[in-house]
Amino acid sequence: VPDMNDLIYVAISVAFFAIAAAYVIFCGKVR
Amino acid sequence: MNNQNAWLQFALYIAALLLITKPLGLYLMQVLDARGRTWLDPVAGPIERLTYRICGINPGIEQGWKGYALSMLGFSLVGMLFTYFILRFQDHLPLNPQAMAGLPPHLAFNTAASFITNTNWQSYGGESTMSYFSQMVGLAIHNFTSAATGIAIAAALVRGIARHSARTVGNFWVDVTRITYYALVPICVVFALFLVSQGMIQNFKPYTTARTFEPYTAQVQKTDAAGNPVSTADGKPVIVDQVVDTQTIPQGPMASQVAIKMLGTNGGGFVNTNAAHPFENPTPLSNFIQMLSIFAIPSALTYYLGRMVKNQRHGWAVWGAMFAMFAAGVLVAWHSEAAGNPIHQGMGVAAADGNMEGKEVRFGIFNSALFATITTDASCGAVNAMHDSFTPLGGLVPLFNIETGEVIFGGVGAGLYGMLVFVVLAVFIAGLMVGRTPEYLGKKIEAYDVKLVMLVLMALATTILGFTAWACVTAWGQAGLNNSGPHGFSEILYAYSSSVGNNGSAFAGLTAFPSDGNPHWDITLATAMLVGRFMMIVPLLALAGNLAGKKLIPASVGTFKVEGLTFAALLVGTVLLVGALTFLPALAMGPIVEHFLMRAGTLF
Numbered sequence: 001v002p003d004m005n006d007l008i009y010v011a012i013s014v015a016f017f018a019i020a021a022a023y024v025i026f027c028g029k030v031r
Numbered sequence: 032m033n034n035q036n037a038w039l040q041f042a043l044y045i046a047a048l049l050l051i052t053k054p055l056g057l058y059l060m061q062v063l064d065a066r067g068r069t070w071l072d073p074v075a076g077p078i079e080r081l082t083y084r085i086c087g088i089n090p091g092i093e094q095g096w097k098g099y100a101l102s103m104l105g106f107s108l109v110g111m112l113f114t115y116f117i118l119r120f121q122d123h124l125p126l127n128p129q130a131m132a133g134l135p136p137h138l139a140f141n142t143a144a145s146f147i148t149n150t151n152w153q154s155y156g157g158e159s160t161m162s163y164f165s166q167m168v169g170l171a172i173h174n175f176t177s178a179a180t181g182i183a184i185a186a187a188l189v190r191g192i193a194r195h196s197a198r199t200v201g202n203f204w205v206d207v208t209r210i211t212y213y214a215l216v217p218i219c220v221v222f223a224l225f226l227v228s229q230g231m232i233q234n235f236k237p238y239t240t241a242r243t244f245e246p247y248t249a250q251v252q253k254t255d256a257a258g259n260p261v262s263t264a265d266g267k268p269v270i271v272d273q274v275v276d277t278q279t280i281p282q283g284p285m286a287s288q289v290a291i292k293m294l295g296t297n298g299g300g301f302v303n304t305n306a307a308h309p310f311e312n313p314t315p316l317s318n319f320i321q322m323l324s325i326f327a328i329p330s331a332l333t334y335y336l337g338r339m340v341k342n343q344r345h346g347w348a349v350w351g352a353m354f355a356m357f358a359a360g361v362l363v364a365w366h367s368e369a370a371g372n373p374i375h376q377g378m379g380v381a382a383a384d385g386n387m388e389g390k391e392v393r394f395g396i397f398n399s400a401l402f403a404t405i406t407t408d409a410s411c412g413a414v415n416a417m418h419d420s421f422t423p424l425g426g427l428v429p430l431f432n433i434e435t436g437e438v439i440f441g442g443v444g445a446g447l448y449g450m451l452v453f454v455v456l457a458v459f460i461a462g463l464m465v466g467r468t469p470e471y472l473g474k475k476i477e478a479y480d481v482k483l484v485m486l487v488l489m490a491l492a493t494t495i496l497g498f499t500a501w502a503c504v505t506a507w508g509q510a511g512l513n514n515s516g517p518h519g520f521s522e523i524l525y526a527y528s529s530s531v532g533n534n535g536s537a538f539a540g541l542t543a544f545p546s547d548g549n550p551h552w553d554i555t556l557a558t559a560m561l562v563g564r565f566m567m568i569v570p571l572l573a574l575a576g577n578l579a580g581k582k583l584i585p586a587s588v589g590t591f592k593v594e595g596l597t598f599a600a601l602l603v604g605t606v607l608l609v610g611a612l613t614f615l616p617a618l619a620m621g622p623i624v625e626h627f628l629m630r631a632g633t634l635f
Contacts, residue, residue: 005136006119010112012140016558017108020565024100027486027573031479 032362032369034384037397040319041361044401045354047323048330052350055327056334062213063186063335065090065205075212082208093199096576099187100569102203103180107147107565110176114143117169118161127162128237134160137550141543144557146170148564149177149442151292151299151412151535154543154553158281158302163235166301171288175219178295178328179210181444184568185332188448191575192472193339195583200575214328215295222290222324230313233286238279246276285310293324296442298412298535306402306415307391318394318415322402325411329353329440332447340472344594349450352602356439357408360428364400367425374634389420400425407432410442412535419514419522419538423626426538430525430622433532435610436491442533448571450602452487454593455480455574457605461591470590473583480577486570491531492613494562498527498555499617507551513540517628518635521621530556531563 061067069075083090094102117124118139122132134142138154145152151174157166183206190200227233253261253269261269285301289311292299306312306321330350337346368386375381375388385396394402399416406413407429418429432439438450459476462469469476502508502523512519518540525538537543543552592598625635 002119003136006115009115009136009140013108013111013115013143016561017104017565020104020569021101023566023569024097024104024573027483027570028097030482030486 032366034369034397037365040397041401044319044322048326051323051327052330052334055331056338056346059182059214059328059331059335060338062209063182063206065202065209067209069213071213071217075217079208079212082212083205086204088202088204088208090202090205093202095198096187096191096200096572096579099200099203099576100572103184103568103572104565106176106203106207107180110173111143111147114146114169114173115139118142118165121162121165121169124162124164126164126167126235128235129162131160131162131165135548137553138544141553141557142170144560145535146173146297146299147177148533148560149173149181149295149297149410149445150530150533150560150564151297152530152537152543152556152560153299153303153535154556156303157300158238158283163283166288167284170299171291174288174291174295174297174299175211175215176207178215178291178297178443179207181296181442181448182210182214182328182332183207183444184572185444185447185451186335187572188451188575188578189336189339191577191579192336192451192474193341194579195474195581197579200572200579215291218294219287219290222294222320223286225320226286226289226313226317229317230310231286231289231317232282232310233284234282235284236282238281241278241280243276243278246274248272249275281310289321290324292413293321293411294327294443296325296329296409296411296445298406298410298414300413306413307394307417309393312415315393315398318398318402321413322405325405325409325413326440328443329409329446332444336447336451342472342594345472345598348594348599349447349454349602351596352599352606353408353438353440353446353450355599355603356435356606357404360404360408360432360439361401364404364421364425364428365397367422367428368396368400370422372422372629372634374629374632386420386422386425389417391415400428403429404432406536407534408437408439408441410437410445410533410535412529414536417539418525418536419540423518423521423622423629426521426525427618427622427626429536430521430528431610431614431618433525433528433534434491434495434614434618435606436488437532437534438606445533448568449487450606452484452571452574453602453606453609455484456488456609457598457602458591458593459484460605461601465591467589467591470584471578472593473586473590474578474581475584480574483570483574483577487567487574488609488613490562490566490570494531494559494566495524495527496613496617498531498559499524502527502552502555505551507549510545510547510549511542511552513542514635516635517621517625521625524617524621526552526556527559530559533560533563 187200337343
């Protein structure tokens with residue numbers, strides 16, 4: 001059964017990719 | 032190095048690599064063109080079209096660089112969560128004859144990050160941790176998808192360079208689908224059958240228990256009836272003799288995984304000793320072909336580059352620069368290992384032909400040095416010898432190879448797109464030296480392009496050095512070490528270089544999964560892998576998009592030529608200079624000082 005640790009690692013994964021998506025916007029604006 | 036057989040093998044390797052570069056490059060041209068034709072169309076075409084229909088993909092529509100990047104990120108996130116849950120709950124899934132338990136959360140996180148980033152760093156031993164289902168569905172599937180993603184990114188960058196006044200760089204979904212169906216899967220089917228012909232296993236049997244020829248007595252901690260370790264009243268373990276007369280021999284679907292592990296420059300072994308294991312690398316021929324398969328696609332992609340930009344000499348110049356650094360690395364590693372360790376030699380315990388510690392006797396000095404150089408030039412990370420046991424300078428070669436950004440042929444796709452970053456930088460430096468606006472294949476290299484290049488290079492440098500510094504000054508960082516002094520430092524530096532570079536090999540003295548369950552190593556290494564992959568790809572795709580939109584400038588007498596020896600030498604100089612300026616201080620504290628201390632009689 002998934003526990004709190006799983007929630008934390010899923011949250012870390014999603015957060016990283018959200019930051020990477022934000023980095024897409026940053027790289028478009030860094031001119 | 033006075034070994035004619037080894038020189039012959041080296042010559043054969045180079046000849047074979049040259050032979051496959053053009054035909055495979057031409058084939059990839061067709062694969063990476065959404066309207067390309069291949070002889071596999073009758074078989075793969077219907078599957079490709081069905082995939083598009085199921086997934087709602089319109090192959091006729093291309094994406095701008097942002098759409099391409101976001102598709103890649105979304106695809107990777109889903110893949111990471113998919114693998115995380117397979118690993119966590121493998122004990123509830125099929126194909127688990129050894130009844131392997133689910134992985135602890137931090138190890139599942141580390142491994143999922145490792146395989147979606149094409150790193151294949153392994154904080155676990157495959158045969159003692161993974162069910163067959165996890166190996167095949169959780170891990171091997173990413174060997175295909177992460178390799179396809181790398182090639183797709185390289186193709187997008189090459190399109191950006193080749194096109195002008197364009198808004199799009201390709202369709203990520205189409206690229207990944209076509210690379211998988213037309214290149215990776217068919218080649219791996221043939222490759223896996225070849226490996227089986229060499230003696231590699233491919234089955235779903237439970238592990239075999241065999242009786243050993245020579246039983247031996249080991250001292251182990253006594254256990255009670257419930258299997259718990261027994262200690263004395265003052266906490267010391269109670270030691271008893273145990274006669275060991277059986278051996279557990281792993282089984283499993285190995286050939287299907289090893290084929291893509293090498294071709295896709297993934298590197299994660301089915302078993303812990305990777306390509307040093309007789310099942311995972313049964314013969315000298317399997318060793319040779321495995322080494323060749325690592326460089327096959329990266330080498331062919333340089334030909335693809337030349338074709339796409341309509342300047343084949345540029346493609347060969349990039350190939351030549353890669354080859355020069357590769358050959359130099361092989362010779363340094365081979366020489367260092369052949370020279371051996373003077374301390375061992377003084378004690379009379381060293382093998383006559385050099386440093387054989389940590390090497391598979393079947394492969395010997397040269398094939399270990401060659402394999403180590405190839406696997407770290409590329410972002411493969413498979414090993415047939417333990418890099419931790421190399422001499423200091425022998426170990427410096429794989430470490431520095433990774434720290435160049437793995438652009439010496441490099442990972443599938445990753446090597447070419449990494450090298451193109453250095454090409455842009457080299458052109459920029461050349462333009463500054465002669466006082467002209469830098470141009471690359473008819474396009475002006477402007478401030479924005481160079482900013483993006485620097486974002487790529489800074490992600491590599493800051494992540495490797497930052498995490499290394501952090502681990503060096505913390506208790507959790509030092510707890511993972513099995514060696515002290517400069518060798519221990521090299522183990523830390525290698526771990527983060529390997530992770531950020533998405534290589535995956537290790538200075539195996541490091542224990543990333545300590546017995547106390549401390550998750551620091553697993554979490555920081557996973558973060559390093561994710562940053563090393565995606566924080567480099569995003570600015571790189573921005574570069575692709577920006578280059579695609581530029582107008583072409585007609586060539587003039589002052590145009591900087593990106594072919595020939597001068598350009599190749601400038602490119603090599605740029606790669607080495609950036610690598611040395613960034614990492615030489617750290618290398619001086621690790622393998623370089625260790626070399627001098629070894630000469631003075633000290634080992635770590």
